[in-house]
Structure formats: structure tokens, C-alpha cells
Amino acid sequence: MSELRHAASVTVAAAPEAVYDLVSDVTRTGEWSPICQECWWDEGASGQVGDGFTGRNVTPERTWESRSRVVAADRGREFAWEVGAGYVRWGYTMVPVGGGTELTEHWDFLPAGQAFFAERFGESAGERIAERTRQAHEGIPVTLAAIKRIAESG
Numbered sequence: 746m747s748e749l750r751h752a753a754s755v756t757v758a759a760a761p762e763a764v765y766d767l768v769s770d771v772t773r774t775g776e777w778s779p780i781c782q783e784c785w786w787d788e789g790a791s792g793q794v795g796d797g798f799t800g801r802n803v804t805p806e807r808t809w810e811s812r813s814r815v816v817a818a819d820r821g822r823e824f825a826w827e828v829g830a831g832y833v834r835w836g837y838t839m840v841p842v843g844g845g846t847e848l849t850e851h852w853d854f855l856p857a858g859q860a861f862f863a864e865r866f867g868e869s870a871g872e873r874i875a876e877r878t879r880q881a882h883e884g885i886p887v888t889l890a891a892i893k894r895i896a897e898s899g
Contacts, residue, residue: 749874751878752885779883781801794816813828824836852885854877
């Protein structure tokens with residue numbers, strides 16, 4: 746199985762550390778994500794590598810919760826997490842650019858996730874993966890535009 750990936754970037758008129766502080770606060774995810782409407786940390790979690798959180802996702806077809814674990818937490822550089830047992834990796838990288846930050850959102854549908862979908866959905870797994878891929882391609886620019894707006898207004 747191959748990895749499915751997508752990334753897009755936006756320039757934000759804010760320091761990398763400020764952008765990191767915003768995107769690493771998963772409790773604010775519902776302010777910018779078109780699908781993940783809310784997230785909450787596990788008790789005692791503070792956003793460090795290994796910390797877990799739950800996200801509530803909503804589409805017209807269904808609502809579901811997913812468990813995630815932080816896999817990168819480098820203030821001003823990268824914040825990332827994996828959904829489930831390494832099924833999908835989502836993350837943000839920050840690079841300083843003339844008076845601001847180039848913020849890139851990354852999405853990787855990992856081989857473990859593809860195998861999980863094949864087991865869970867059988868013959869319709871390909872359609873389900875294609876739908877998730879479409880949602881990532883459409884959602885990332887929406888997410889980045891909202892983060893830019895929030896970061897620059899605050």
C-alpha cells in the first residue's frame with residue numbers, strides 16, 4: 746500500500762511561536778476545521794509528545810469521535826498528531842519568513858490506516874479512502890485561511 750499525502754501552505758503575519766501556540770491548542774480546532782468540530786485533551790495532557798486527545802468530527806453523513814496522540818511538539822517549528830493506531834498523521838510546520846510565518850498543514854493517510862480501512866470496509870475501502878482524500882484536499886485550504894484570519898486578528 747502506498748502513502749497518500751497532501752500539504753498546502755499560507756503566509757501568516759505572526760511569529761512562528763504565536764502560530765504554534767494557536768495550532769497546538771487542540772481545544773480551538775473547531776474554530777478552523779470544517780470537519781473536526783471540537784477536541785479535548787486527556788486529563789493531565791498539555792500538548793507534549795505522547796499526550797492524547799479526542800476529536801469530534803461531523804460531516805453531513807455522520808458524526809464520530811477519534812483518538813489521537815501528539816507525535817511532534819516543537820514550539821515555533823512543528824506540531825503533529827497521529828489518529829488511531831498510526832492511521833493518519835496530521836500536522837503543521839512553521840517556517841519564519843519576512844515578518845511572519847509560512848504555515849504548512851500536512852496530511853498523510855498512512856499504510857496502517859489503509860489496512861484498517863481495507864479490513865473495516867472491505868470492497869468499499871477504496872471509495873472511503875478517496876472520500877477522506879477529497880476532504881483533506883478541500884479542507885486544508887479552508888483550515889489554513891481560518892487560522893491565518895484568527896492569528897492575524899489576535
